[in-house]
Amino acid sequence: MSPPLPLTEKHRPKNFTEIKGQAIAIQEAITFFKTFPMKKALILNGPVGVGKTCIAIALAKEFNLELFELNASDLRNRSKLDEILKPATAQKSLFKKGKLILMDEADGITTSDRGGLPELVALIEKTKHPIIITANDIWQRKFNLLRRKCHLVTLKELKQETISEILNNILRKEGIAINPKTINIIIENSKGDMRAALNDLETVLSLGEEIFIEELSEREKQETIFNALKQVFQEQTNEKTISAYNNINLDLNEILLWIEENIPLEYQGQALAKAYDSLSKADLFKGRIYRQQYWRFLVYQNFFLSAGISAATKLKYKKFTQYKRPSRILKIWLSNQKNAKKKSITIKYAKLTHMSKKKANKESFLFPLIINQRAQDKLDLNEKEKEWLEDKREGMIESNELERFKN
Numbered sequence: 306m307s308p309p310l311p312l313t314e315k316h317r318p319k320n321f322t323e324i325k326g327q328a329i330a331i332q333e334a335i336t337f338f339k340t341f342p343m344k345k346a347l348i349l350n351g352p353v354g355v356g357k358t359c360i361a362i363a364l365a366k367e368f369n370l371e372l373f374e375l376n377a378s379d380l381r382n383r384s385k386l387d388e389i390l391k392p393a394t395a396q397k398s399l400f401k402k403g404k405l406i407l408m409d410e411a412d413g414i415t416t417s418d419r420g421g422l423p424e425l426v427a428l429i430e431k432t433k434h435p436i437i438i439t440a441n442d443i444w445q446r447k448f449n450l451l452r453r454k455c456h457l458v459t460l461k462e463l464k465q466e467t468i469s470e471i472l473n474n475i476l477r478k479e480g481i482a483i484n485p486k487t488i489n490i491i492i493e494n495s496k497g498d499m500r501a502a503l504n505d506l507e508t509v510l511s512l513g514e515e516i517f518i519e520e521l522s523e524r525e526k527q528e529t530i531f532n533a534l535k536q537v538f539q540e541q542t543n544e545k546t547i548s549a550y551n552n553i554n555l556d557l558n559e560i561l562l563w564i565e566e567n568i569p570l571e572y573q574g575q576a577l578a579k580a581y582d583s584l585s586k587a588d589l590f591k592g593r594i595y596r597q598q599y600w601r602f603l604v605y606q607n608f609f610l611s612a613g614i615s616a617a618t619k620l621k622y623k624k625f626t627q628y629k630r631p632s633r634i635l636k637i638w639l640s641n642q643k644n645a646k647k648k649s650i651t652i653k654y655a656k657l658t659h660m661s662k663k664k665a666n667k668e669s670f671l672f673p674l675i676i677n678q679r680a681q682d683k684l685d686l687n688e689k690e691k692e693w694l695e696d697k698r699e700g701m702i703e704s705n706e707l708e709r710f711k712n
């Protein structure tokens with residue numbers, strides 16, 4: 306048996322009426338066809354997952370055209386282009402259908418020799434068949450010339466009501482009911498992106514609502530750490546830099562791993578060396594905290610991870626960096642993070658020491674080392690919680706984590 310299709314494929318709209326919330330765009334696309342070849346190409350520009358590719362596919366269907374999908378490398382392939390440029394009558398095809406050429410997701414095409422953008426412009430000039438180009442950001446400078454040659458249609462994010470309508474239609478067709486609260490969470494999280502909504506629905510259906518909610522909080526966490534990394538790496542160092550990690554519910558050791566993983570993506574040359582130097586200082590304090598239980602060194606660890614890393618260069622510029630999840634040890638770390646027992650210990654610990662839960666969580670990586678027998682009694686830990694502490698302690702020994710703290 307073949308694996309079931311993902312919802313995004315299984316429920317891809319097959320005609321115009323099944324594409325929701327894009328009536329204006331569809332109308333304009335039809336006008337483009339009816340007035341072809343006044344303009345020879347149509348650009349569908351808009352955010353991800355709103356139906357651009359769906360509209361292109363539905364257009365081919367409704368106008369009974371054969372869809373030819375092109376990619377950037379095809380644009381440099383003479384024989385492929387010649388084949389495409391052939392008029393419909395010269396085709397060997399049995400039904401002599403007309404053609405619709407689709408250049409899907411054009412954002413990556415570049416003007417360089419190997420990029421294909423000049424070839425695309427040339428193709429538009431020569432073509433006898435309508436061309437559709439989809440893109441997320443056609444307003445990039447490199448597309449100036451291309452834009453002028455095309456009929457431009459802009460699509461917007463789908464409204465919440467539209468996302469809701471599509472989701473509920475699919476659930477009805479599948480004969481499945483899920484918690485309306487969960488549907489609302491999916492809708493809110495989609496930010497107008499139908500593909501995201503369908504993928505989330507898929508998670509709920511295959512893994513259950515609980516895991517989906519857990520995954521969401523993981524995603525949120527990732528977003529806050531991304532913002533903090535951006536602040537530290539890409540903004541000028543100032544008094545706010547040292548608070549970069551304040552609102553992140555991660556302990557400093559995990560933050561250290563994130564920094565370590567992503568330094569080479571942001572810095573080069575001297576800045577890179579300086580950043581690694583600051584990182585090793587943070588690591589040094591981490592060692593002292595463990596060995597000598599010098600809590601106040603947390604401040605220094607934080608300082609070297611924030612201002613220290615940030616000040617490695619004054620030459621700051623904003624760019625999009627795809628930050629990476631730390632690969633080293635984080636796996637052990639995260640699985641522990643998720644652990645409910647850790648959470649319950651954190652709550653008890655926070656209460657006993659009169660600190661906020663957030664702060665207690667930041668120190669929670671120390672629990673296996675600092676919560677001794679006496680502290681366990683004071684915290685009134687249950688057997689499961691004690692077991693967790695013991696496991697974690699063993700895990701740290703196995704993964705050589707303790708060795709790292711000693712030097």
Ligand SMILES: Nc1ncnc2c1ncn2[C@@H]1O[C@H](COP(=O)(O)OP(=O)(O)OP(=O)(O)O)[C@@H](O)[C@H]1O
Pocket residue numbers: 312313314316317318323324325326327351352353354355356357358359360410439440441463471499500503
């Ligand atoms: N307006 C819509 N009505 C119904 N379903 C939609 C709509 N938009 C998107 N979808 C669903 O979301 C999936 C993704 O849509 P589509 O591939 O058209 O997005 P896109 O705009 O081309 O995104 P990208 O920019 O990422 O290529 C489709 O398979 C379809 O199931």
Ligand SMILES: [Mg+2]
Pocket residue numbers: 357358359409410439
């Ligand atoms: Mg698409």
